Amino acid sequence: MNKFEALGLEENLLKAIADMGFETPSDVQEKAIPILLEKDTDMVSLAQTGTGKTAAFGFPMLQKINIDSRTTQGLILSPTRELCLQITNEIKNYGKYCKGLNVVAIYGGASITDQARDVKRGAQIIVATPGRMKDMIGRRLVDISKIEYCVLDEADEMLNMGFYEDITEILSHSPEEKSTWLFSATMPREVSAIAKKFMHSPVEITVGGKNMGAENVSHEFYLVNARDRYQSLKRLADANPSIFSVIFCRTKRDTQKVAELLIEDGYSAAALHGDLSQNQRDMVMKSFRNRQIQMLVATDVAARGIDVENITHVINYQLPDEIETYTHRSGRTGRAGKTGVSIVIVSKSERRKISAIEKIIQKKFVQKDVPSGMEICEVQLFHLANKIKNTEINHDIDTYLPNINDVLEEFSKEELIKKVFSVEFTRFYNYYKKAKDLNISGDDYKEESKDSVRYFINIGERDDFDWMTLKDFLKDLLNLGKDDVYKVDVKESFSFFNTDTQHQEMVLSVFKDFQLEGRRVSVEISKDTGRRGGGERRGGRDRGGKRGDFKKRSDRRGSSDRGGNSDRGGSGDRDRGGSGEKSGFKGRSRRRDSSSSDNKGTGGRRRSRS
CATH class of the missing domain: 3.40.50.300 (P-loop containing nucleotide triphosphate hydrolases)
Structure with missing residues (x-):
């Protein structure tokens, strides 16, 4: 039967x-x-x-x-x-x-x-x-x-x-x-x-456990500095020559930027995000299904509903806002009995999130090292050897063999092999011969920095910010790395953020006489510095701060205490998809660019290095 x-x-x-x-x-x-x-x-x-x-x-x-x-x-x-x-x-x-x-x-x-x-x-x-x-x-x-x-x-x-x-x-x-x-x-x-x-x-x-990861998927993470994130992505791609992957970013902007950088660097990549028309989306997905694209860079919202067979890797270029979303990302690979790998490129400040994900998927991550340049050269060399070994001979070449033999007759078999393989090996060797080690020690990350300063800033949800767009705004304005601005918590009319103590003087100086669209934006050191846990998260109370403090701050600015009473958090729960892709950010980004030539001139370059 x-x-x-x-x-x-x-x-x-x-x-x-x-x-x-x-x-x-x-x-x-x-x-x-x-x-x-x-x-x-x-x-x-x-x-x-x-x-x-x-x-x-x-x-x-x-x-x-x-x-x-x-x-x-x-x-x-x-x-x-x-x-x-x-x-x-x-x-x-x-x-x-x-x-x-x-x-x-x-x-x-x-x-x-x-x-x-x-x-x-x-x-x-x-x-x-x-x-x-x-x-x-x-x-x-x-x-x-x-x-x-x-x-x-x-x-x-x-x-x-x-x-x-x-x-x-x-x-x-x-x-x-x-x-x-x-x-x-x-x-x-x-x-x-x-x-x-x-x-x-x-x-x-x-089937399995609630919220558990797929059985056939292994989970790996690579601990690097945020500024080396893109270089790490390239090395992981080069170390897996047959990669067929979806790369997840948090925002449309990062998705487009990463895809453009990959294409510039010679990879077969494309972006999939909410700004694409339906026709553009269909063309990208058709190319991906036909494996004309090896690396599809996508937002969580745009990737929903993707069902493509034989995806070998899911790469979390950035971890999602909601940790549960990781389950959906990793589920894109390891389907229909096949095995797959889910990779997280994680920075120091995000390291603790790995443990939280492990609890949800009920699986352990394996920490691995980003391959060195010479390791990649070796992988590519043997990949080429196997490719040559498995290539089916096209006998239409037979008529040209006598002339080819005449050209190559002076070389021994060993010399010919060296020349053939040098075509590919030399390209990777020249690129990677001086490549630095991108890995950092797991002991280097700060679980809770004692040298941290928490700031109060008088902008929030009413100004079209959520925690992610405010973090991007601050790091661009202050010319800091992605890991240097953290614990961003957005309320309705004000927000909090942290930097290391070494940046305190610079932060206060930048905001001394700062205006955004004609409005005075002020920053001061918050009284709840160092007491608040949790980091960058959506919604919920500010558990470390006292609500009375919020009202005093608002009163000093002559504004109502709607933020203190609301305490709704700042990730735009009303926005479908919840990944920071709401229209308010797009407008906010344009307004920032037009009001500051420095931001406009340098923001893209800073982002491309992270």
């Missing part, structure tokens, strides 16, 4: 499974499919991306809906256009022998009229992104009042992107008695809350 047949699937679905070459169900399929086929129930399924979740809910839905009816019976919500289209195509493949099946994808960036027409023809299953789905319901172009099954796929991602209100609105138009199936890689509080609100006594299945 076929192992899928043992799960209870019907013949037309088993036939499609055979055509696709599936032989053994994945863990999540083996656990979910029998339960969903047996009874109508709500379900919460926790499993990593790339573990076959689409089939886990797709096959049961196809088997349970009435294909002969034109009524919409199944709704699948997913976070991105790409994932929406991917799920739609997979469901169509699963149901290729279900005569009369109509699966319609609804997503932004395409004709809403065409999508409405496809639905009107009779769509038993709709796969949709929340934004476009809400829009179509509002226009009465879609009716989900009779759906029997609703899937929230990549639920944690949808909530991270700010879709909670859209999902709530969509589900309010669906029947109370439907079955809701929630699939998620992690189980943060927000996902638990949505499960409680929209589900009744759900069955919970877990």
Whole structure:
């Protein structure tokens, strides 16, 4: 008996499974499919991306809906256009022998009229992104009042992107008695809350552990100075000649900059971020899938929904704001039984985050050294040897061999080998022969610096800053490295940040008569210096400072104490994606550049070195 047949699937679905070459169900399929086929129930399924979740809910839905009816019976919500289209195509493949099946994808960036027409023809299953789905319901172009099954796929991602209100609105138009199936890689509080609100006594299945990393992924970190981050990235790429990777940066600006630097240095790279048009995004992804691009540099938001096979490495050029996001990043590799490597390039001030990630993924990181120049030369040399060894001979060259032999007849076999390999070896040798050691000792980083000064600054969320954009603003203005400005904590009308004591005089001097867009910006030493833990984080109270201190500061400036009462934190939780990519930063960046020629002239160069 076929192992899928043992799960209870019907013949037309088993036939499609055979055509696709599936032989053994994945863990999540083996656990979910029998339960969903047996009874109508709500379900919460926790499993990593790339573990076959689409089939886990797709096959049961196809088997349970009435294909002969034109009524919409199944709704699948997913976070991105790409994932929406991917799920739609997979469901169509699963149901290729279900005569009369109509699966319609609804997503932004395409004709809403065409999508409405496809639905009107009779769509038993709709796969949709929340934004476009809400829009179509509002226009009465879609009716989900009779759906029997609703899937929230990549639920944690949808909530991270700010879709909670859209999902709530969509589900309010669906029947109370439907079955809701929630699939998620992690189980943060927000996902638990949505499960409680929209589900009744759900069955919970877990593949691995909650928030755990994928089984086939190994985790490594490289400890370097922030200014050597890009050079470390290049060495890791050179030390892995067959690399096929996604490189994650926090912001659109860093993503574009890193991709441009890689391209300038001769690597096949491209950027994927929110400023790309849909057509540009499609072209980049097509090139990446075809392996014309080896290194895709992406933001977390733009990378959601990417499902590309055989990615060898995920490289965290910068760690994400939310540590849980690391699970999604690392899940891009090690799929479908393949092995993968997740790499973190970490600076001294970020070293402590590795331990926090280990607790979440329940796996240990291995600290490794960035390869030396000579190690890279050796790797490249043997890579070339194997490439030559495995190259299939093109016999069209045979007619030219006599003339080639005449040119090379004076050389022995050994000399020819040396010449052939010198073509590649010399290039790397000349580049790396004086390369410095980029590694730093794990003992060098400061868990909590005793020589640290905490400052108060009278700008915050109301000025379009979150902790990341304020940190970038400060390090550019003060001409400091990324690790030299830390513990940035943004409130509504004011903020805090730290530097080492050695920078104190310079910081206070820069802000002595400083104005931003005509407004006086002042900095002073904070009373809570050294007492506050936590570092750069989103939201929450400033646990070290006293709220009374905030009011006194605001009163001295003649402003209301809205920041002290709010204490909301500064990462833009309202901004979908939460990775510092909100429009306010873009405007803020332009305004800073126009008001300071120094920033404009030097900011890019400073960033390119980090």
